[in-house]
Amino acid sequence: MTELIIFTDLDGTLLDKETYSWESARPALDRCRELGVPVVAVTSKTLEETRDMAAGIGLDERFVFENGGGIWLGADRGVLVLGRPHAELRAAFRRLTGFFPDLRGMTDMTVAEVAAFTGLLPAAAELARRRRFSEPFVIVSGGGVAGPAVAAARAPEIVAAAAEMGLQVVRGGRFYHLMAAGQSKGVAVRRLTVEMIPPGAPAPQTAGLGDSPNDFPLLTAVDFPFLVRLADGGVTPCQLPGVTVATRPGPAGWCEVVLALLARPGS
Numbered sequence: 001m002t003e004l005i006i007f008t009d010l011d012g013t014l015l016d017k018e019t020y021s022w023e024s025a026r027p028a029l030d031r032c033r034e035l036g037v038p039v040v041a042v043t044s045k046t047l048e049e050t051r052d053m054a055a056g057i058g059l060d061e062r063f064v065f066e067n068g069g070g071i072w073l074g075a076d077r078g079v080l081v082l083g084r085p086h087a088e089l090r091a092a093f094r095r096l097t098g099f100f101p102d103l104r105g106m107t108d109m110t111v112a113e114v115a116a117f118t119g120l121l122p123a124a125a126e127l128a129r130r131r132r133f134s135e136p137f138v139i140v141s142g143g144g145v146a147g148p149a150v151a152a153a154r155a156p157e158i159v160a161a162a163a164e165m166g167l168q169v170v171r172g173g174r175f176y177h178l179m180a181a182g183q184s185k186g187v188a189v190r191r192l193t194v195e196m197i198p199p200g201a202p203a204p205q206t207a208g209l210g211d212s213p214n215d216f217p218l219l220t221a222v223d224f225p226f227l228v229r230l231a232d233g234g235v236t237p238c239q240l241p242g243v244t245v246a247t248r249p250g251p252a253g254w255c256e257v258v259l260a261l262l263a264r265p266g267s
């Protein structure tokens, strides 16, 4: 069997968007473990929250965090840096808020605010604020977080202003993320794939699963790209060729497409 690595987004993909449960994906996760197929997190979460999460689920020790800003190569090798330092991004974010006062960065939120907005427990929200290579932010409107239509209308000029600073803005499931230009889940996945090949071994096949636009570079970087459905049963509009869309949302969709992948002819 050709070696296979499965790269997966967490929130809204392997984890239920509201409950953060991965129970619906359990049969496929168990099958991956039986077959020795590594499942690798590729997420906008921080190093600390991903490390806890990956250990709890039983994922590979290695993972991509903060939208490709860094790769955790394991306790012995530590962090491979791909992004720009958080202090630099915060300085740029402050300049952005000069133009767009309706932006609110995660670093400016209290732990209680992050917990309320994300549904995370306070201890997990505290880990979520430990940014190294990205600044998540929301667009505020009328005293609360702007709805999807308002945010989508506002986003292009914010994206353009970030680009003029040599940075980029990508949209995840809950937050926009300010980060280095050229940083992506896809760049990081290509790099980590190389790091995971044992000396002398052939290149593995790769699969990728996501639910949001910030996952598109991940889907482009793999042999088998999958989108799971959103909680409402819809799917993020995606023009990428060759993407298989699960019939179900989040971890239930994850389970469906991974079991089919593991049972594919020739595997």
Ligand SMILES: [Mg+2]
Pocket: 009, 010, 011, 012, 013, 172, 173, 210, 211, 212
């Ligand atoms: Mg997601």
